[in-house]
Amino acid sequence: MPRTPRPALALLAGLLLAAPAAADEPADFAVDPVHTRVLVAVDHAGFSRSLGTASGSTGRVRFAEGWAGAEVDVTVPLDALDFGDARWNAAVQELLGTGRHPRARFVSTRVTPRDATRAEVCGDLALAGTTRPLCMDVTFNALKRHPLPPFRRTVGFSATARLDRMEFGLDRWASMVGREVELRIELEASRGLGAPAATPAPSTEDPRR
Template sequence: MPFLSTHSSAARRGPLLAVALLLSLLSAPPAGASEPVAWKLDPVHTRVMFAVSHAGFSRAIGTVSGSDGGFLFDPGDWSGARLVVEVPLTRLDLGDADWNRAALAGNLLDADDFPTARFVSTTVTARDPEHARVCGDLTLHGVTRPLCMDVTVNAVERHPMPPFRLTAGFAATATLSRSDYGIDAWSSMIGDEVELRIEAEATRASRAFAERLLQAATNEAAPAPPAPETGSQPEPGPTP
């Protein structure tokens, strides 16, 4: 009788254990699957370079430093990659104070009313583990239009200087038409096509930062990228 009682109990538990095991397998992520890693841009080592024709004589070259934002990315896997970044146009530097003021004036970038440019990715198409086409929406001068960038992974490894943080480095290129964004003054002097080159570094960020990043990327009304984490590196001072 004790044997029959034990056997009966085991028989009753068998189907329940099978159902529980099936549910756990269905709810578990596929083998090898993981959430994309969050990264926060380093504003000191992230810079946007732009080049535009100067009356056909040369290509004026300027830079903008101090970009803020972050992205989701797993080295070698672009499937979950997302990017949200803001570029402070008031940090523009063409190498001359008068030229800087002219570029930021109301008839061109109008930095008083539109002090930042914002890019939010919408699609990321991998070409290989180190290269991808990142497309999204660029908001510049109060106008939002699609923009695509060709992105290259430079390196993802421990930084050689203390505190030896895991660091990701990227390069990107893109081309835009300034008139598409309503910046069409001085067309006889300033070319319409603007070439962009971005060099960026970022360090690992928390999952909370990643959640804020995703919220900013999916909320069209969000005015700014995720707030910096406590203890993060401060934005550098004005460029001389």
């Protein structure tokens, strides 16, 4: 059997080493409710920006570096929003109508990469019984094994967005509470946390019609 010349072997090895590695397939990660936090900032009668935060979000992220096939489906417990004062919290709960709609849910429909670490993520936000489109600026922070036991593969993102609360029927206290609401989300999701129970997709029908 003839032997392959050494120069040919060297060329073949060089080609194999130079070939780009196959891109990772998108994988599903369960949202970590402890290390995912949503911050809400809204104008308070022109004096300041009131800040409220909520932990306890659940859902799923599908991701591979490069953004191809990226998806997100996250549910936020609005009844857990904390503005730092019991009476103020109760007023916010009344404004949001959390007795009937205690959760908000965002489901992505389009991810547009800007570069390796930034993308515009657009989707449908279901809030207070109304579903409207929302786009977020998202930064990919890391995808790696978590340094603490049980060493789960973990992905992390930071996101910002703005919405008009009036578009969701939240039109009370116009002289006291600003119309524009700023959102900031810090999200971690891990493999092996266990996916939450499936939630029906948000309706696009406006219940006020």
